[in-house]
Amino acid sequence: MRLNSLSALLVSMYAISNYAWAEADPVYEVIEVRGHVYKQDKVTEQAVTSPNYAIPTSDLADLLTSLPGANVNANGPISKIAQYRGLYGDRIATQVDGLTLAGAGPNSMDAPMSYASVLMTESIEMIRGIAPVSSGVDTLGGSLKVNTVNPDVGDQWAHVLGQFTDNGEQSQLGAITNLSWGEQAVLLHYEQAKGNDAVEDGAGRKIVPGEYDKQQFGAKYLIELTPEHKIMLSYGAVNTGNSASPALPMDIDFIDTDRYKVSGNSEFGWGEMNWHIGWQNARHGMSNSLLRPVKSPMMARYNRADSTGVDASVAFELEQWEFGLDFQQSVHDSLITNPNNPMMKVDNFKEVESQTLSAFAQWSETYGDHSWQLGTRVKQYHNDAGKVSHSMAMMNPNIKALMDKFNQADRSQSQTGVDLVAQWLYAQNDEINWRASLARKQSSPSYQQRYLWIPMQATGGLADGHTYIGNVDLKLETAYQLEFGVDLSSGPLNLAPRVFWQKIDNYVQGVTATDPKVKMVAKMMGDSQPLMFANTDAKLYGFDVEAQYRFNDNWQLAMISSYTRGKRTDIKDNLYRLAPLSGSVSLNYQHQNWRSQLIWRGAAKQDKVSNIQNEKATAGYGIMNVLAAYETDQWLIKAGVTNVFDKEYQNHLAGYNRVMGSDIAVGERLPGYGRQVWASLLYSF
Template sequence: MTKTSTATLTSIEVEGRRMQERQLGAVDVGAETLRRLRSATSDSASLLHDVPGLNLNAAGGVSSLPSIRGLADDRLRIKIDGMDLIASCPNHMNPPLSYVDPSNVGVVRAFAGISPVSVGGDSIGGTISVETLAPEFAAPGEDHSSEGELGTFYRSNNGAFGGNASASYATPTTSIRYDGSWSQADNYTAGGDFKTDVATGRPGHTLPLDEVGSTAYETRNHTLGMAFKNGGNLFDVELGYQDMPEQLYPNQRMDLLDNEQKRINLGWSGAFSGGGLKAQLYHEQVEHVMDFGPDKRFWYGGLSQPPAAPEVGTPCAPLGFLTCAAGMPMFSEGDTTGASLKARFDLSPADLVRTGVEYQRYRLDDFWTASGGAMWPGTFLNINSGERDRMAFYAERETQIDARWLASAGVRVERVDTDAGDVEGYATTMPSPGNQIAEAAAFNARDRERTDHNVDLTALARYRHSDGLDIELAAARKVRSPNLYERYAWSSWPMAAVMNNLVGDGNGYVGDPDLEAETAYKFSATFDWHAKDGSWEFSATPHYSRVEDYIDAVAFDSTGFQVGQFNVLQYDNQSARLFGIDLAGKMVLADDAGGTWGLNGLVNYTDGENRDTGDGLYNIMPLNARFTLTHQHGGWDNALEWVLVDNKDEGSAVRNEIRTGGYGLVHLRASHRWKRIRLDFGVENLFDKFYFLPTAGAYLGQGTTMQINAISWGTAVPGMGRSIYAGVTISF
């Protein structure tokens, strides 16, 4: 982890083809950290685990959701190469970071908690900005340059393997770069003595009792970038394509069985005397398919050693003791177009203004075709012609007041328009399962167009108290409008409601068109003690947030709500508060002929409460810590990591949130670099510890998923057991 400089006013640095601005509140993930973790993970969100206050809510194998101080998913602004991308799925299986492979991540910057208005709106939790590897230009005087890279990896626990390739060609004014990657994995196994209650089969074999069902995945990504320089102008275009044939979900009732994304990103930036301009235009198309994966399609009764399951596609009929679920194909089609124009004006060497306008147009169709049984004869329109459009303007001023004070203040004004078309269920005649016809008619009869006028205000200041202490203070008002599923998911029929679940808790959810935008009032202070020579540093960041109109959940039918099982809930505006503290530090233990030894540490604590009900907020990570002993010598970079997580003995009662026990994990990592070759290897969960993931929700990875309580409630998703990994990268 590297931190932004505290010595001078924000500076402009050109990294590849993108202009990076150093701003108050930013934390950068170091390039060496990014390279070291590529072989250990295919989930780009996991590259952020060294950011104070940030944890991961586990989901699919490449789609974990970052959580900053208890706020996750759409409550964060996550940008990929400047693009605001939106998850087009009723289970949010395709979040923005799932479109970037770790091998193609070049720059990661996080604003934990309070972010300047210039780096994100329509969010209350913070901003994460990820830039892919940027093409580079040939050095002045060179006719041209070219380079390439090939890499591969293997992980033992789930048989994960894959590779990446990149190639670039550049002249002093033109650069072309291609990056491609592919990875796949089978289900992983838990540590220790995990035993599942339901024995199910994947095609061709029986699911072992220590195997965590629905955790396999396969994904392929391609990016082609071109950039051109002309004087002080920089033009770039990026084409991206993802083909994800499979990503199974242990905490959802459905699985991703196809996801195709196409995107184009156009940019121009130019410098002028006293500032600079940057314009961007992007477009994304997503076609997303869900259905029962093999671990959810078949289940058994009365057999301790069931036979192997047939291949997916076998007609759905009883096969002895084997029973199969009819398929339930679900389709989501998302279309996003965005544009922005940003300007920076240097009023003086110690004073600058950032301003800009942004526009985003989002369209969503979510429909489930007929597939037999109660899912017949029509097509279920879950979100029909969904619309969510944003228009924003912001202005921000940053001033070096004197040698000790650096301050920034900004305002952002947004208009968010949402709407959805008429809907219908599977049923076309009475009687209809789950009262689909009546609920669709009631939804269609009401006005569904909504407009939110949102205002963000931020104020940040850094005070250099002494050579050994910097203090950063921040306060903000942040606003987020509901997403389309929170407003327009309409059916309370349990079979349909459980398919609308953004948090993996096993419950069903119904939207509310009258939801208000969330408004958060946030305060934090960072005390940064450090040695002049950089041999040690320690920081403490207490933080507090109060959220009015927080979108929580209530029982849709209180008479049918039961403790200790899954229920149908409805989104509802309530009031919430979150507070906690983040601690981070590092120190050099020794620096001699044997190498450099160091110790890094992180401790995060957040408490969240619904102020209306006194209930805990869902998916708050318990007290957790990470301590890393590091060693560098010659080309070696090694680490011994100890992760500690406390018991989760509080949570959301309305969601029947599952409690989890505390645990400790030990990881070993080692890397060696030669001139053209890099080798990374290590062991995750060295002692094969069994544990449950505190923020992964309910385990739904195997067995029938058709009815809301068909899988017994009460099991959390187990974490991965011991896994040995190795990766090699060759540059040329």
């Protein structure tokens, strides 16, 4: 296989948004970000309009900022959490290569998208708006899928990638090849991403630590038993070395993860069946003294976390109907020690188990100009945890009391959730489509929110600087969602605005802890305002819009804008870590083998911040990026500059610096990167 058209080539690595309805069901939108090895002869006009693919990335999550409504909570160069319309983390159903598997880290240093390879990614799919029940199990915050390249039967090809960015001495190297014989094929891949130095902001200050080191490799084997029946075996490994996460209390020592998957696709006279079984084993070490200074050797901490996960599903498509069963299970352990004091041991999480069994049914039909979709998913959640221990329990009565309370509690919890979704599309004419969606969604709290028994900052990547304690008796979150939108296509103009609203009962977030024992233990750790995870009430509303205008065959203007407002409704406060009004405008030029792009990205000030989490406001900003690219049948050469004018700014979704001795003060929001000059080369044969 060789790289195809110029459009397909440049729809690579740095996000081209291709807006299209799913073939099987036109009621909901699937937005796609195409990857390097995009195997299609041509792309649509919308696929040449990206406002964001001129940004070099150490993590695929960065590409989400090219999608309306999507964003990223960045805690480190490879520790980035997806956000969609104000919801993030476990509230977004995220699949990588068809698997929903929990990472090892209790602070999401290995968030789901960190398991995706830049070179191996064929596309990133996000359901725009309310996700249908068929798209995932817990879709309260939407559905996100990273589709990887699969083996090609009857084809031989290979790609080699190299990239370098000056600011931080960041590099990427990778290779992927497909070998085929008869009705079988094997795909092999390897990729390495490194940052060797501290990145500088627009004022020349070094963001320390800034290094990262990650390798990914694997293989896929495909056999076509018959033209209607296929089976694939997959293995993928991620090995991360010393890597910084300055917004968190620890940095990464290592993350070693193995993923296995067996999947199949069968076509019958009555329809289609897809199934898979996946398993993961993840080992994770993190330290507060590896890449940053610590005040005293007795304050050094090391956290060893391990997890295993199972993900299995079977789905059937029968004309207007889809049915499916899903099973997910994960087990987590996390032990905190002091490398300078072998007596110090804390069970942060011990034998924590999360299990979900669910079934869905979805019906779709078109009557004239109206298309409908109705779906329901029933979910049975089961959560449990083992007994914990603390080496200081005998010396500290407050710690012992919290430990005994947790160990004596009924930690086994079983809950039932129900999702209901209705979606409608009206094709008024060839230029105007109207859309409306209504849903009731439920999701289970994370294992950190439920089983964090002693005040700690192992909060799934919140990175607000507070210590938290969990709550075994948390209820399911229940959201009531509404969305309305229109698609306008008239000559050279395409416009797709959306407005949305949702009310979330039993929204889980931190509230002021009232237990004096919790306060005393937290004070020992330097936090006089500990929080406890609790069920509250919230609402989110806003809009996002995507637009393109084509001047002629060579020039095009594109725009994306998003805004989400999030409030607590049980008290007067704002939700934490929500992006302000933000967006981008790009001017795109293409002629024969050449392409260039000028991109402005900006955000308004954000002063609607969480008081209970002491969130700081941020000022608005705007930065400029440029890109040039040239393509032949075998080569793709790209070069660009991000933050051309070396502007000093702060992204509101960046965390707060936790590292002493840095140019950035402790507690100051981490700044955006200064000017970055980069170049990449992709060779295909």
